[in-house]
Amino acid sequence: DWDDIPPSSALDLISEEEAVQIVAEPLLPLQSSTLRDYVDYSETLAKLVQLGVDLSQVEKRQRAGQLLLTLDFEKDIRKILLFLKDVGVEDNQLGPFLTKNPYILGEDLEALETRVAYLKSKKFGEADIAQMVSRAPYLLLFSVERLDNRLGFFKNELGLNVKKTKDLVIRLPRLLTGKLEPVKENLEVCQIELGFQRKELQQIVFKTPKILTASKKRLRQTFDYLHNIMGIPHSMLTRFPQVFNSKLLRIKERHMFLKFLGRAQYDPAQPSYISLDQLVSLPDEVFCTEIAKASMQDFEKFLKTL
Numbered sequence: 001d002w003d004d005i006p007p008s009s010a011l012d013l014i015s016e017e018e019a020v021q022i023v024a025e026p027l028l029p030l031q032s033s034t035l036r037d038y039v040d041y042s043e044t045l046a047k048l049v050q051l052g053v054d055l056s057q058v059e060k061r062q063r064a065g066q067l068l069l070t071l072d073f074e075k076d077i078r079k080i081l082l083f084l085k086d087v088g089v090e091d092n093q094l095g096p097f098l099t100k101n102p103y104i105l106g107e108d109l110e111a112l113e114t115r116v117a118y119l120k121s122k123k124f125g126e127a128d129i130a131q132m133v134s135r136a137p138y139l140l141l142f143s144v145e146r147l148d149n150r151l152g153f154f155k156n157e158l159g160l161n162v163k164k165t166k167d168l169v170i171r172l173p174r175l176l177t178g179k180l181e182p183v184k185e186n187l188e189v190c191q192i193e194l195g196f197q198r199k200e201l202q203q204i205v206f207k208t209p210k211i212l213t214a215s216k217k218r219l220r221q222t223f224d225y226l227h228n229i230m231g232i233p234h235s236m237l238t239r240f241p242q243v244f245n246s247k248l249l250r251i252k253e254r255h256m257f258l259k260f261l262g263r264a265q266y267d268p269a270q271p272s273y274i275s276l277d278q279l280v281s282l283p284d285e286v287f288c289t290e291i292a293k294a295s296m297q298d299f300e301k302f303l304k305t306l
Contacts, residue, residue, distance in 0.1 A: 035068070186219065194220070
């Protein structure tokens with residue numbers, strides 16, 4: 001997944017001192033490929049398991065297993081757990097959080113505190129920070145410079161004000177942790193290929209941040225159908241950008257059913273107007289009875305003819 005990229009520090013080659021530390025415990029089973037085998041010998045691992053850390057997932061992450069075997073629970077880990085609780089990670093979320101991001105246990109506590117202080121200085125509230133850290137577990141591995149560059153990128157690239165930029169990353173915090181290339185490409189696709197104006201793009205991204213990370217192929221196909229086949233103008237797509245999060249098949253089936261019934265009317269100036277929101281977000285039952293004025297059986301029968 002594009003946002004699951006830990007910072008490169010977590011992937012550095014292991015130093016000789018660290019390697020020696022790992023091998024130094026004579027009791028450890030030598031020929032083991034799984035962390036589970038170490039639990040009986042390592043108080044640290046046993047305590048992490050009690051917290052709910054899933055070691056079978058951790059060992060899939062590069063170097064994470066070696067890292068955990070070098071840490072001491074009381075000396076190294078307890079302070080990070082207290083820090084995470086302070087930031088607002090709930091007790092029952094600590095296990096899942098560390099399963100996704102075991103690397104944080106090897107970070108310098110002061111560096112972590114500096115990153116949180118930076119977010120607070122940018123007027124992110126405590127609840128916002130807690131939500132961002134929980135939803136983008138790698139967030140706190142990134143330096144203040146990187147976080148600052150990221151916020152600057154979204155502010156400048158989209159021409160958003162400070163408040164809207166903050167709101168955007170609170171709702172989709174992995175914008176701060178993922179790669180920027182796919183985001184830049186999506187912005188280009190929307191402006192150059194799909195023809196949205198910068199002002200329209202601001203509104204679209206603000207309403208539906210996921211557009212920035214969606215697959216380009218899907219964006220193109222959905223736009224092509226909505227704009228070129230259903231005749232929806234850019235202004236309407238800007239008002240209801242959530243249609244880009246919908247499955248194209250769902251849009252097609254419903255549009256064709258409405259067309260078959262002579263009800264495919266997407267012009268707000270007309271009395272029988274159907275909004276894109278109604279088209280995509282209502283459950284089938286409600287869509288049939290209230291929008292298509294037909295029964296579920298009619299709809300199911302129609303779909304079989306496609």
